[in-house]
Amino acid sequence: MLADKEGLGPSLTDQVVASFAATPDERLRTVMQSLVRHLHAFVNEVELTEAEWMAAVRFLTATGKMCDDVVRQEFILLSDTLGVSMLVDAINHRYATGATDSTVFGPFYIDGMPEREFGETMALTPGTPALVHGRVLTTDGEPIAGAVLDVWQTAENGMYSGQDTAQQHGNLRGRYRTDASGCYAISTIVPVSYPIPTDGPVGKMLEATGRHPWRPAHMHFMIDAPGFRTLVTHLFDEGDPYLGSDAVFGVKPSLMVAYRERPASDALARQFSFDGAFREARYDFVLDRGLKE
Structure with missing residues (x-):
């Protein structure tokens, strides 16, 4: 995991995980912290490029636009x-x-x-x-x-x-x-x-x-x-x-x-x-x- 710029502090992942530590709902806290760990691990594993990240954002945006309240749930x-x-x-x-x-x-x-x-x-x-x-x-x-x-x-x-x-x-x-x-x-x-x-x-x-x-x-x-x-x-x-x-x-x-x-x-x-x-x-x-x- 990437550390701070001096290489001594907590990783970015640890910081984001810690930001959810005060979540009142225990189950929500567990889900969010695990999501961050796995999502960051994925990004590190494939070394996601900025272009790929933006393509993913566009893909998810387009997926939402295909959904409606009655029939289609993309x-x-x-x-x-x-x-x-x-x-x-x-x-x-x-x-x-x-x-x-x-x-x-x-x-x-x-x-x-x-x-x-x-x-x-x-x-x-x-x-x-x-x-x-x-x-x-x-x-x-x-x-x-x-x-x-x-x-x-x-x-x-x-x-x-x-x-x-x-x-x-x-x-x-x-x-x-x-x-x-x-x-x-x-x-x-x-x-x-x-x-x-x-x-x-x-x-x-x-x-x-x-x-x-x-x-x-x-x-x-x-x-x-x-x-x-x-x-x-x-x-x-x-x-x-x-x-x-x-x-x-x-x-x-x-x-x-x-x-x-x-x-x-x-x-x-x-x-x-x-x-x-x-x-x-x-x-x-x-x-x-x-x-x-």
């Missing part, structure tokens, strides 16, 4: 593509309880989407019809009635409603609830793999480093029930070619499902009003008892 996208989101996820969900694995939240969640009935379709745009259904259970295998599943996915063009202004409000989004037996049912379309947005700073970073922007096909879930930890997760199509190279490192083997072909004569087609062949995916979610995140 900083979450940056966190995702650097693996930070999944590292935070791993640290905060390392308890071995038998609950369903979590994964990244993603940058395109929208609060307040339509409340939907059991089995109601959330697809207002074309695609391969699909039924995604199963149960929400405790770690003891007991059903959880009234659990809320907040669900969202892209259309076949690889874009989310809200992100794509041509899509109707609430397309491929909805809030479903489990019945008395803990069962849920979602009529939708088979998800598709898609590239994350590359029109901002994150896209430029991926291009400059030779990385692809593709995510494997998936549906997002945020599942909430009183007395249980909120679960944020995905279901991935087990046949997708990008499972091994997800641009945001979000794939976990336990979250893969098969979309199996079902004929129009299937009993499920009659129950959920499919007028032709469709795909079926089954998955049981398991929630961990505990305080809310």
